[in-house]
Amino acid sequence: MRFQDKAALITGGASGIGAATARLMVAEGARVVVADLNETAGHALVGDLGADRAEFLRCDVGEREQVEAMVKAAHKRFGRLDILFNNAGIGCFGETPDLDPEVWAKVIAIDLNSVFYACRIAIPLMRQAGGGVIINTASISGLAGDYGFTAYNAAKGAVINYTRALAIDHAKDNIRVNALCPGLIDTPLTAVAKQMAGVLDVWLDAIPMKRAGTPEEMAKVVAFLASDDASYVTGTIMVADGGKTAATGQPDLKRFMTSA
Numbered sequence: 001m002r003f004q005d006k007a008a009l010i011t012g013g014a015s016g017i018g019a020a021t022a023r024l025m026v027a028e029g030a031r032v033v034v035a036d037l038n039e040t041a042g043h044a045l046v047g048d049l050g051a052d053r054a055e056f057l058r059c060d061v062g063e064r065e066q067v068e069a070m071v072k073a074a075h076k077r078f079g080r081l082d083i084l085f086n087n088a089g090i091g092c093f094g095e096t097p098d099l100d101p102e103v104w105a106k107v108i109a110i111d112l113n114s115v116f117y118a119c120r121i122a123i124p125l126m127r128q129a130g131g132g133v134i135i136n137t138a139s140i141s142g143l144a145g146d147y148g149f150t151a152y153n154a155a156k157g158a159v160i161n162y163t164r165a166l167a168i169d170h171a172k173d174n175i176r177v178n179a180l181c182p183g184l185i186d187t188p189l190t191a192v193a194k195q196m197a198g199v200l201d202v203w204l205d206a207i208p209m210k211r212a213g214t215p216e217e218m219a220k221v222v223a224f225l226a227s228d229d230a231s232y233v234t235g236t237i238m239v240a241d242g243g244k245t246a247a248t249g250q251p252d253l254k255r256f257m258t259s260a
């Protein structure tokens with residue numbers, strides 16, 4: 001029960017990593033506000049979690065006014081805000097010459113600006129309460145480039161360094177800030193790409209653990225970072241990717257060696 005008497009706000013909380021985190025935090029005593037664009041999934045999740053433990057808020061995190069209202073409403077709902085999990089995100093395919101600037105702006109707004117909008121309102125509230133915890137979902141796509149994922153790479157890379165800047169600025173306020181960098185996780189976000197012919201085999205082969213991660217595995221990492229178990233952890237970029245980024249990408253020569 002690491003989150004007894006704690007209140008959390010989770011963006012992108014209706015699905016995947018966010019929903020698994022909401023379930024785990026509630027199971028460990030938290031009250032959560034689930035913020036998402038997807039009202040059907042959000043209401044269904046909150047129905048499961050119980051109205052006394054959870055509330056759904058519709059919010060487009062790419063819109064500054066909506067994010068500001070979301071943070072204030074979440075704080076008001078449970079009278080406190082101990083944990084902010086900035087997790088909502090979208091991907092988009094497109095090499096630079098072909099990428100519509102409006103699409104670029106949308107990805108940056110949802111994946112990056114949203115984190116700033118939420119932190120800008122949440123930090124003074126946390127500071128006033130004596131502290132808090134912020135976790136930002138970045139990605140291993142913020143650590144290196146993916147072919148054709150320019151806007152996503154740019155946004156997630158910025159989330160990583162913004163996390164470090166937040167962590168050092170607000171250590172004095174007793175606010176810890178860390179980032180999660182998932183590798184390939186089984187969620188609706190990756191479902192379409194994995195269905196392309198041959199993609200899943202190549203993708204899994206590049207992961208030393210030879211499998212995708214689950215939302216529940218990510219939720220456990222987030223819960224650690226959000227809990228007092230991580231009381232001396234701030235400014236960390238926590239990679240959870242089955243070993244993917246530990247490899248250089250050079251081939252496993254052993255596979256090509258004959259036994260003779």
Ligand SMILES: NC(=O)c1ccc[n+]([C@@H]2O[C@H](COP(=O)([O-])OP(=O)(O)OC[C@H]3O[C@@H](n4cnc5c(N)ncnc54)[C@H](O)[C@@H]3O)[C@@H](O)[C@H]2O)c1
Pocket residue numbers: 011012013014015016017018035036037038059060061062087088089090091110137138139140141181182183184185186187188189190
């Ligand atoms: N699944 C992966 O392999 C993977 C890998 C690395 C990073 N991530 C990151 O993890 C985070 C969560 O993704 P997921 O895999 O759980 O995906 P998901 O699609 O299951 O969940 C994302 C949620 O965000 C919501 N959302 C999208 N745009 C929104 C907006 N403008 N405002 C509010 N909510 C919005 C969606 O409705 C959805 O419920 C994202 O930031 C994603 O970039 C995922």
